[in-house]
Structures are given as C-alpha cells and as structure tokens.
Amino acid sequence: MNTFRIKTLLFTISFCFIITKTKTYSAVLNPNLSINECIDSLIIETKAILIKFETSRNTIANKLKYVNRIFLNSSDTQEKVALLIxxxxxxxxxxxxxxxxxxxxxxxxxxxxxxxxxILYEKNLALDHHFTSMNSLSEINNMANxxxxxEFAKTKNLLTESREGRRGFLLSDLMNDNLYTSVIHTFISLFNNEKIKGIKKKEELxxxxxxxxFTFRMNNDLDIIYFESIFLKRNNEEMTLDLEKLFKEYTAPIGYKTSLSDCRKNDDWAxxxxxxxxxxxxxxxxxxxxxxxxxVNIMQIDIKFPVDRLLQFINRYNIFISQSTKFYEKFGIMLNSYENEDRCAKSIPSEYLRLQENISETIEKFNTAYKPIEINGSKLKQALYGISEYD
Structure with missing residues (x-):
C-alpha cells in the first residue's frame, strides 16, 4: 500500500470519526417541555443523528467499493495483501x-x-395533592349525616331537654352519632313527647x-364519592411508588444512587x-x-432496558387518567341528581356546592393538566426504542 493511499485512508477514517463523535449533552433538563414536545424533539434529533452517521457511512462504503474494485483487478500478491488489510x-x-x-x-x-x-412524576405528585385535598374534606362524610x-342538632337538644321524667331513653354517644338510629330516635321522641304541642312538632319537623x-337521598352517593376517591388516591400512590422504583432502575446503569424524591427535592437532575x-x-x-x-454491547443494552419500562409506565398512566376521568364524570352525575335541590336550596350545605365545583374542575384538569399522553403508540415506541421509522 503506497504512502498516499495510507494517508488518504487515515484521513477518511479520522474525518468520519471526528464528525460522528457522540455529543456531550448539557447537564440541564428543560423544565418547560411537555411530553409530546419531548417526543417531537427526540424524533428530530434522532433523524439528525442518522443523517450525520449515514454521511460518514457512505464515505467509508464508497471507499470500500473502490478498494474492492482494485483488489479484483490486481494481480500483485503484495498489493492484494495490503488491500485486504x-x-x-x-x-x-x-x-x-x-x-x-x-x-x-x-x-x-x-x-x-x-x-x-x-414530567410524569410531577403529574403524579399533583394528582396526589389533589386526591389528598379531596379526601381531607371531612365534609363529604359530614354532609351525609x-x-x-x-338545625337537626337543635331539634335533638330540644327533645332531650323536654323529655318527661324517665319516659323515653337517651342514646349512647356511639348510637347518637349513627345516621339511622339517631333519626329514628329523634322521630320517636318527637311524636311521643307530650310536652311539645302539635304545631311546635310540625314546625320542628x-x-x-x-x-x-338531602342526607337520606344523597348518603349513598356521597359515600361512593368518598370511598372511590380514596381508592383513586391509593392507586395514584402505588403509581408514584412504582415510578420511584422505575427511576432507581433507570439510573442504576449509570451509577446514580439518589432516590427520585431526593433528586427532585435537591434539583439534582444535572x-x-x-x-x-x-x-x-x-x-x-x-x-x-x-x-x-x-x-460495549452489554453497556448499550443496559441503558436501553429502562426506556422500555418507561413505555409500559406511560401506558399505565394513560389508563389511570382515563379511568379517573370516568370516575369523576360519574361523581358529577351523582351530585347533580338530587331532585329537591331547588326546594331545599337553603338547607343544602355550602360544602356540597363546593364539592360540585371541585368535581367539575377536576374533570377539566384530567382533560388538560393530567391528560393522557396523546401520541400514536407505534410512533412513541419507534421514537423511544426503535429506528425502523427512519430506515
């Protein structure tokens, strides 16, 4: 192999290696990108990488074709050995x-x-805060009792104070707080109390x-809203824990050992x-x-595996948000089903009206802030885990 060809070969290879050197990324994650914007950015950057490497690959491939032609036409043994090298x-x-x-x-x-x-972790934390605020409204329970x-407490006190001697009976604290026994006892006391005149009884009633x-009609619905909200909250907590576990697996190959919550708390993404x-x-x-x-192959596989797990989690998140939206749409229907809302408007607690507003706002959030990742599944898989789309 002559000196000129050696220099040409080395220059070609060196040039290709220089322009295909792996980019060192800035140690800052853009906090303002949405998931869809991340995917779009990934597709654009992946295409740019493929174009860059294809250019270098074509340069070397053309050189290889040229060497093959010379090799086939050469009859010099020494030259053929050099060409094989x-x-x-x-x-x-x-x-x-x-x-x-x-x-x-x-x-x-x-x-x-x-x-x-x-982004998913922030969404999960926001959801957890929402479910916590919903369930901390002990008014949901109070509204149903x-x-x-x-007004009901005043009527009960009136009946207790006007009880004739030893006639009648008093409920224990436990039974007194029970919806059904308390109401039954109140009615029995009201109609059996001879100290209270009929007109007064009618007024009290x-x-x-x-x-x-309201409480009898809405009791079951309010209980459903309360307990199903707890159910959704626990599901979201499980998702958050699984996301933290996924983060641990995601960062393990590169030697990062800090938990997701601590990473977020200390802004340690860099x-x-x-x-x-x-x-x-x-x-x-x-x-x-x-x-x-x-x-090399093992190390490349190690950083691919967590991305595959992330795809599974995205699908799970989408299902959870979709199900939660349906739950809250059902809650809205329940809360709007009280037949005597106009007639009893003055007696309906303000917490009930606030709960109606919260349900409507939550449905809106599920369709905006918490909405599923609206991206074609195959496109997402190709963007995050395959290159067939660009072949």
Missing amino acids: EKDILKDSLKYLDSNQETEISKIRYIKGLQILK PNHYP EKIECILD TIVDNLNVYVNNIEMLTKENIYNSK
Whole structure:
C-alpha cells in the first residue's frame, strides 16, 4: 500500500470519526417541555443523528467499493495483501460507526426518557395533592349525616331537654352519632313527647325535613364519592411508588444512587446527565480499544432496558387518567341528581356546592393538566426504542 493511499485512508477514517463523535449533552433538563414536545424533539434529533452517521457511512462504503474494485483487478500478491488489510480497516470503521450511532441514539433516548419520567412524576405528585385535598374534606362524610347539621342538632337538644321524667331513653354517644338510629330516635321522641304541642312538632319537623331528605337521598352517593376517591388516591400512590422504583432502575446503569424524591427535592437532575456523559464516554473508549468488546454491547443494552419500562409506565398512566376521568364524570352525575335541590336550596350545605365545583374542575384538569399522553403508540415506541421509522 503506497504512502498516499495510507494517508488518504487515515484521513477518511479520522474525518468520519471526528464528525460522528457522540455529543456531550448539557447537564440541564428543560423544565418547560411537555411530553409530546419531548417526543417531537427526540424524533428530530434522532433523524439528525442518522443523517450525520449515514454521511460518514457512505464515505467509508464508497471507499470500500473502490478498494474492492482494485483488489479484483490486481494481480500483485503484495498489493492484494495490503488491500485486504485496508478492507478490514474499512469494515471495522463501519462497525465502529454503527456502534457509535447506536450509542448516541441510546443516549438521546435516555435523556428524553428522563425528561418524560420527570414530567410524569410531577403529574403524579399533583394528582396526589389533589386526591389528598379531596379526601381531607371531612365534609363529604359530614354532609351525609344529619347529626352534623345545626338545625337537626337543635331539634335533638330540644327533645332531650323536654323529655318527661324517665319516659323515653337517651342514646349512647356511639348510637347518637349513627345516621339511622339517631333519626329514628329523634322521630320517636318527637311524636311521643307530650310536652311539645302539635304545631311546635310540625314546625320542628319542617326545619329538618330538607336536611333529612338531602342526607337520606344523597348518603349513598356521597359515600361512593368518598370511598372511590380514596381508592383513586391509593392507586395514584402505588403509581408514584412504582415510578420511584422505575427511576432507581433507570439510573442504576449509570451509577446514580439518589432516590427520585431526593433528586427532585435537591434539583439534582444535572448529576444524572453528567453520569450519563461519563457512561457514554466509557462506551466510546472501550469501542476504540476493541470494536468487538462484548462489554460495549452489554453497556448499550443496559441503558436501553429502562426506556422500555418507561413505555409500559406511560401506558399505565394513560389508563389511570382515563379511568379517573370516568370516575369523576360519574361523581358529577351523582351530585347533580338530587331532585329537591331547588326546594331545599337553603338547607343544602355550602360544602356540597363546593364539592360540585371541585368535581367539575377536576374533570377539566384530567382533560388538560393530567391528560393522557396523546401520541400514536407505534410512533412513541419507534421514537423511544426503535429506528425502523427512519430506515
């Protein structure tokens, strides 16, 4: 192999390696990107990577074709040996490019996956805050029990104070707070109390009739809303724990050991990106030392696996939001089903009206702030885990 061809070969390979060197990403995650914007950005950057490597690959492939033609036409044994060596170098160069391309695409997918994971965690925390505020409204329970209404309590006290001697009976605290025993006892006491005149009894009954009508009609619905809200909250808590576990698996290959909650609390996302840059640099170094090093393949697989798990979680999140929306739409129908709302407007507690507003606002949030990731499933998989779309 003459000196000129050696220099040309080395220049071609060196040039290709320089322009395909893996990009070192800034240790800052854009906090303003939506999940869809992350996916769109990933697709654009992946296409750019493929174009860049394809250019280098074509340069070396054309050189390889040229060497093959010379080899076929050559009759000089020494030249053929040199050409075989040159072909091996070019083939290794192509393999090196393939490895670097895979590493760089895996890296950008990892970065975008990390951004998506961060966004999902924020959404889950916001949902947890919402469910907590919903369930902390002990008014949901209180609304369903007439014992928590001042007018009903006054009527009960009146009957207790006007009890004739030892006639009648008093309920224990436990039974007195029970919806059914308390109401039954109140009615028995009201109609059996001879100290209270009929007109007064009618007046007292009119004061509490809307309270009793509302609590008896809405008791079951309010209980359903309360307990199903708790159910949704616990499901969301499980998702948050699973997301924290996924984060641990996601960052384990690059040697990051801080928990997701601590990472968020300390805004330590930059450290993860730094660790990733070091990890990828190690892959490149091992590849340069030995293109056939099996450890390179293992390291590349290790950072692909968590991305696959992330896809599964995104699907789970979408299902949860869709189900939660249906739950709250049902809650809205329940709360709007009270037949005597106009007639008993003055007796309906303000908490009930506030709960109606909260349900409507929540449905709106499920369709906006918490909405599922509206992106074609195959597109998402190709963007995060495959390149067939760009072949």
